[in-house]
Amino acid sequence: xxxxxxxxxxxxxxxERKKIKTRQAIRHAAxxxxxxxxxxxxxxxxxxxxxxxxxxxxxxxxPTKEDVVLTDEYDPxxxxxxxxxxxxxxxxxxxxxxxxxxxxxxxxxxxxELIQRLRLxxxxxxxxxxxxxxxxxxxxxxxxxLAQRTGREPRDLELRVLVGALLGGWQEAIMYWVEDDATEDxxxxxxxxxxxxxxxx
Numbered sequence: 001x002x003x004x005x006x007x008x009x010x011x012x013x014x015x016e017r018k019k020i021k022t023r024q025a026i027r028h029a030a031x032x033x034x035x036x037x038x039x040x041x042x043x044x045x046x047x048x049x050x051x052x053x054x055x056x057x058x059x060x061x062x063p064t065k066e067d068v069v070l071t072d073e074y075d076p077x078x079x080x081x082x083x084x085x086x087x088x089x090x091x092x093x094x095x096x097x098x099x100x101x102x103x104x105x106x107x108x109x110x111x112x113e114l115i116q117r118l119r120l121x122x123x124x125x126x127x128x129x130x131x132x133x134x135x136x137x138x139x140x141x142x143x144x145x146l147a148q149r150t151g152r153e154p155r156d157l158e159l160r161v162l163v164g165a166l167l168g169g170w171q172e173a174i175m176y177w178v179e180d181d182a183t184e185d186x187x188x189x190x191x192x193x194x195x196x197x198x199x200x201x
Contacts, residue, residue: 020073023061026051030068031116039124066130069117075138077102079145091146091159095166096191098142104187114186118178135171139163169193 029050033042044065048058062068081098106114121127142163147154173193177186 019061022051022053022057023073026053026058026061027068028113030065031113034120035116039120039127064130066127067134069120069127070131070134074102074106075141079141082142082145083149085149087149091150091162092166094146094149095142095163099166099170100187100191103190107186111182115178115182118174122175122178131171135167139167142167 026047030042030047033046033050037046042065044058045055047065047068048055051058062071078098081101082094085094085097121131139160143156143159144154146152146159146163147156150159152159170190170193173190174186177184177189
């Protein structure tokens, strides 16, 4: 999902927690530099130096500078939420629960950083372009989780269309929130956003 935080789940091992800590250090260093220098003027080398890691370490965690803004550790959390929902619950409701709960945690813990990230996405064309790839990857993960929960095939077209429509609608709600100067409660806005549905969902 193109909204981020760095929460570790209770089952996260020590090695993964260290990775999350390093990603978090790189991400926070990047946001400080973006604020001071601007996104375009900030280089990967500067971010790595500020985070006290090598450039090669940066690229182990983030394939591109855009991914510092767009990637997060929430896809596994959302997948776990989806898999925990009742099997007979409508997919739209399961998706809504799985998205809103982590979003609320992120919103309460990192609201200023969240606003900064989304404003960067709003302003930087390269980020908007990369966001499409990030959303597509998130969609694939969630379709896989839903297929596992419902017994459908991961290539099920209905699941892919439904998940894509839901993520697209919620993404629009999030960008609306930023354009509206973040005046509303974001999780509430996403929760009440009209969503796509289907008779069998």
